[in-house]
Amino acid sequence: MKTIKEVINKVQLVDGVFTASEASDIVSNLIEEKINFHKLHRLSLSEGNINSDTGYDDSRVIELTADRKELKQLCREARLTGKKIKINGILEIEVID
Template identity: 55%
Template structure:
């Protein structure tokens, strides 16, 4: 099955200091966590028994990713090196 990419959004691209990269990654993860929290709230509103497990799992995964990046950041910060970040979203239309 071939997938056709219909649109791309170049979200982040550049060379950054370790602190700048930490700020960027934290901001992106924070926004995704907020999205899932709001989504969870909206689907559970009026129905406390609605299944919110997907959003719950994504929030947990994103928090793990944030912690993992912090550990990576500590190693890179000590090295004095810069980082290149490339973040392109690929959007495809599904049937």
């Protein structure tokens, strides 16, 4: 059976050209919020049940931490070469079955 997705809304979170420092701040803060979300979600799952499956949240924290490290390196290289960074971040929000 096919699930029909309907995009309800698109939110343009970020769109522009930024200095390396600005880009680092913007994306680092977004990533940090997602890391905190997964840490809190992991805590709420394990609260009262230490055997809860927190594998997804654990893996997302690891992935996001690695992404943040890669971003910092990219921004460092851009800063050293005097380049700017273009960011286009769109959230697509949809209702699914």
